[in-house]
Amino acid sequence: MxxxxxxxxxxxxxxxxxxxxxxxxxxxxxxxxxxxxxxxxxxxxxxxxxxxxxxxxxxxxxxxxxxxxxxxxxxxxxxxxxxxxxxxxxxLVGPQRLARAFHKSGTAIAATLVVGFAAVMALITMIEPASGEGFYAEMSHNLMVALFAPAFLLPLVAVAMGLRRYWRETGAPRMALSDWHGALKQAASLKNLNRGQGQGCNFEKEDRYSDTRRILHQTVMYGFLLCFAATSSATLMHYLFNMPAPYPVFSPPKLLGVTGGIALVIGTIGLGWLKTQADPELGAKRVWGGEMGFIALLGFTGGSGLALYAATGTALMPVILALHLGAVATCFLLLPYTKMVHGFFRLTALIAEEAIKRRA
Known part of the structure; x- marks a missing residue:
């Protein structure tokens, strides 16, 4: 209850x-x-x-x-x-004021933070010159970890606390491993964007069914997961196998990162277009601008990562690196206050539903 x-x-x-x-x-x-x-x-x-x-x-x-x-x-x-x-x-995540501010002026806030963090990154590279190869010629590995580990972990802690409040508020029972299995299966296939019956949904074509939104969501979701896998594989290679960056083209970090970046760019462009085709009266109208700002931020993060790969070894690399790191930092720090948080809550809701059905 x-x-x-x-x-x-x-x-x-x-x-x-x-x-x-x-x-x-x-x-x-x-x-x-x-x-x-x-x-x-x-x-x-x-x-x-x-x-x-x-x-x-x-x-x-x-x-x-x-x-x-x-x-x-x-x-x-x-x-x-x-x-x-x-x-x-x-x-449940809070503070509400930050989320409401982003959804009111999301594009402006995201752009300001990206440029601001990029300027800070550029200033750091000037004050603390590095001596490594590739990206690490501009900023050392240890400095990147020191800057981005807290920026990544602290927002996750805030989201985890919000999910705990969600579980208590909804009165869901204690979860079991089987609940995770059922929920992850639904999340991976985005079953609920398929009307539960394999017909697609009515997001952008009113009473006509379409799989476009489900496919684009999966493109973004798996693109993001591939980028995360690229970072994770690079971390393992660095610490476990003593193989620091830069990595060759045919290596897990590069293959996963490039594929994920392309998927992010394609998916976010598609979702942005799709939102312009859908009826805004059938959603939360007040957050439309913030959702578009988040889509643009996520797409820019993927695109700047691809540009960074392409610019490695050129004079443009320091500038693109600063912009990419600024975008990544912005994505991390705004995570609890953007549409990104919906993935955590949706998965938690699916797990809770599986637990409730198991208990019934």
């Missing part, structure tokens, strides 16, 4: 709509939200937080519903759950 928190306006409207949906149940087989909804007769705020994070905003229910405007019920469940979902990320 989830906790019943003091209701806020997003939860009140979502509760009104989900109670109507629970009485109708026409969309029962569409995605993970509706089977989870049918377990309850009344909905505490924690229940709504859980349903909202199970929702992938495929919008299939909206285009199948007989109670949307101009009906007097005026249902818009994708938008109602999007507001609760966004509220949960901001409230």
């Amino acid at each position: 989830s906790f019943d928190l003091p209701s806020s306006p997003p939860h009140e409207e979502a509760r009104r709509q989900i109670e109507i949906c629970n009485a109708c149940r026409y969309c029962e087989g569409f995605c993970s939200v509706f089977p989870a909804m049918t377990r309850e007769k009344s909905f505490a705020d924690g229940d709504l937080t859980h349903l909202a994070n199970l929702c992938h905003n495929c919008r299939g229910c909206q285009y199948s519903c007989q109670y949307t405007a101009p009906h007097e019920f005026a249902l818009n469940l994708p938008a109602a759950l999007a507001e609760v979902r966004q509220d949960s990320w901001e409230r």
Whole structure:
């Protein structure tokens, strides 16, 4: 049983709509939200937080519903759950003020931070000249680790604390290994962007099904994971096998990094275009600009990484390195306050759902 928190306006409207949906149940087989909804007769705020994070905003229910405007019920469940979902990320990770600032002026904040961090990186290389090869001719390995390890780990700690609050708020039972297996399988295939039935979703083509959004999301997700794998393999090669960078073209860090960077650039360009085709009324309108700013930041990070590979050994390399490191630092430090946090919450919601079904 989830906790019943003091209701806020997003939860009140979502509760009104989900109670109507629970009485109708026409969309029962569409995605993970509706089977989870049918377990309850009344909905505490924690229940709504859980349903909202199970929702992938495929919008299939909206285009199948007989109670949307101009009906007097005026249902818009994708938008109602999007507001609760966004509220949960901001409230549980916090501070809300930082997340709201980014989603109000995300592009400007991201650009300012990238340029600012790039200037700091350039200044550091001038003050502390390095003597290594490749990138390490500009900044030593130890200095990079000292700068980026806290920038990466501290935001993850903030997100982990938010996920712990989510678990307590939704009243999910203790998880088991099998819950992870089921949730990861769904996340890897993005089942809930496929309407649960292999038909695609209705994000950009209204009542026509399309797999475009699922494919682009997978492109970005796997591109990011490949980039992370590139960094991880380089770390293992450096510390475990005493093989410091630079690495040849046909090495795990280069192959994984280039492939991941290309996927990030293609995926983010596609998702940015897709958002311009979708109806903004069926999402959380107030965060549209912040989501576009995050997409641009992620794409720039991947693109600057590819440019850095191409510029190695040229006079442009120091400038591109500073910009790339500035973009990476910005991605890390803003992680709890951008759309990046949705991946952590979605996976946690899927794990919690598997645990709840196992207990039932």
